[in-house]
Each structure stands twice: as structure tokens, then as C-alpha cells.
Amino acid sequence: MLKKDRVARPIFNITPFTLLDYPGHTACILWFAGCNMRCLYCYNPQIVTGKGKLYLEQALDFIYSRRTLLDGVVLSGGECTLHSDLIPLTKIIKTFGLKIKIDTNGALPSRINELLEEKLIDYVALDFKSLPKNFQHITGSNLFEQFETTLLLLMGSNVEFEVRTTVHSELIDREEVKRMVSYLEKIGYKGVYYIQQFRNDAETIGKMGSSSTLQDLRSLSTPNIEVVDR
Ligand code: SF4
Numbered sequence: 001m002l003k004k005d006r007v008a009r010p011i012f013n014i015t016p017f018t019l020l021d022y023p024g025h026t027a028c029i030l031w032f033a034g035c036n037m038r039c040l041y042c043y044n045p046q047i048v049t050g051k052g053k054l055y056l057e058q059a060l061d062f063i064y065s066r067r068t069l070l071d072g073v074v075l076s077g078g079e080c081t082l083h084s085d086l087i088p089l090t091k092i093i094k095t096f097g098l099k100i101k102i103d104t105n106g107a108l109p110s111r112i113n114e115l116l117e118e119k120l121i122d123y124v125a126l127d128f129k130s131l132p133k134n135f136q137h138i139t140g141s142n143l144f145e146q147f148e149t150t151l152l153l154l155m156g157s158n159v160e161f162e163v164r165t166t167v168h169s170e171l172i173d174r175e176e177v178k179r180m181v182s183y184l185e186k187i188g189y190k191g192v193y194y195i196q197q198f199r200n201d202a203e204t205i206g207k208m209g210s211s212s213t214l215q216d217l218r219s220l221s222t223p224n225i226e227v228v229d230r
Contacts, residue, residue: 010083011054012047014062022101025071030059032077036107038140040206041168041198047078056089072099081111090120106150107143116157124154124161138171164194169212181220190224
């Protein structure tokens with residue numbers, strides 16, 4: 001059950017329909033306010049630092065009304081796993097017969113573990129922000145170990161997931177991407193590694209210069225890891 005005494009409005013906004021955010025599925029997106037990181041290149045400063053505007057009940061009413069038009073719901077943000085009502089929320093969404101994807105920075109492995117154990121999520125997009133050396137600088141947090149724990153949890157689960165990195169050339173160059181691929185190899189990850197090149201037109205949390213496009217990232221693929229530039 002959702003907490004009865006809750007007064008907070010955790011949802012910043014709802015995107016009613018997307019074909020792009022949940023691979024192969026039609027979905028809506030719930031944008032959760034707040035985050036435990038402050039990534040310099042973050043595209044969503046208002047969501048990260050602003051207050052939510054919608055109660056969970058309002059979001060659920062919306063999802064219920066669209067349940068026959070959608071395949072799934074994307075829980076994004078901000079960082080959706082920070083919200084204590086995430087577990088009951090996902091349980092209710094599941095009763096609508098919808099799939100659930102979460103976008104996460106991986107900083108709260110205990111919540112991810114709960115979602116996995118209770119079989120409440122169908123797909124996870126996990127941000128691999130950086131290697132430990134630059135993690136604090138890029139994310140304004142010291143949460144690499146938590147990210148790594150989440151990655152290992154997902155690797156040990158049956159839930160489909162992707163690992164992805166946003167690259168701004170001032171922060172991560174091609175050689176660094178190569179080192180990040182090596183890290184993934186070393187930890188035993190097998191699969192696709194998505195690189196998302198920074199979009200220069202976006203408003204960001206940090207003051208960022210223009211990012212140059214990193215070239216020929218696909219050639220950094222290994223027998224176990226396919227590097228995909230998207
Ligand atoms: S990019 Fe960073 S600051 Fe922005 S929502 Fe994601 S984890 Fe939070």
C-alpha cells in the first residue's frame with residue numbers, strides 16, 4: 001500500500017507517450033523529482049533540484065486510464081529509486097498488466113535488489129557515470145561502489161538491462177571509454193555498452209563547454225562487449 005500520511009508530491013512531470021525510452025515498447029514516463037548526484041552534464045536540472053508537482057495517486061490514475069494503450073511505464077528522474085514508495089507503486093502498476101522499466105544511476109542497490117527479488121521490474125537502464133578516479137568530479141558524489149554493487153546485482157539476475165554512459169568530451173575522451181570497456185570486461189559484463197554523446201544544445205547542471213563527438217567508438221568493442229554509439 002502507498003503510505004497514507006504522505007504529503008510529498010514525488011513526481012515532477014509525466015510524459016504521456018514515448019516510443020523511444022523503453023526499447024520495443026510504447027510507454028509513458030514518470031519523472032521523479034530529486035537525485036543523489038549532481039552530474040555536470042545533467043540535462044534535467046529542474047527535475048534534480050526542483051520539487052515534485054504530482055502525487056503518486058495522480059500518476060496512478062493517469063497510468064490506469066492509459067493502460068490499454070501502453071505496453072509499459074518508465075520510472076525515471078532524477079533518481080526514482082530514492083523514493084520509498086517505489087516498491088508499492090511498482091506493485092500497483094503490475095496489477096494493471098504493464099511492464100516496468102527503470103532508469104537509475106545505481107546508487108541505491110538495496111532498493112534495486114528489492115525490486116529484483118519481488119520481480120517488479122522488467123528492464124533497467126543503468127548509468128555507468130565514470131571510473132572511480134573521476135566519479136566525484138563528474139557526479140558530485142562518492143557512490144561508485146554502490147553503482148558497482150548494482151551492476152553486479154543486475155548481472156546476477158534474469159532481468160534484461162543495459163549499461164550506458166553519457167560522454168561529454170571535456171570529461172570522458174576516447175581513451176577513457178576504452179578504459180571503461182576494460183573495467184566492464186574485468187568485472188565480467190557481457191552485452192551491449194551504449195555510449196550517448198552529449199547534446200550541446202541542452203541546459204545542464206554544470207557550466208559545460210561544447211562537446212566534440214567521439215569518433216569510431218564501435219571499434220572499442222571486444223568479443224564480450226559491443227560498444228554502440230547512440
Ligand atoms: S544525470 Fe546525474 S544528476 Fe541528472 S538525474 Fe541522472 S544521476 Fe541525477
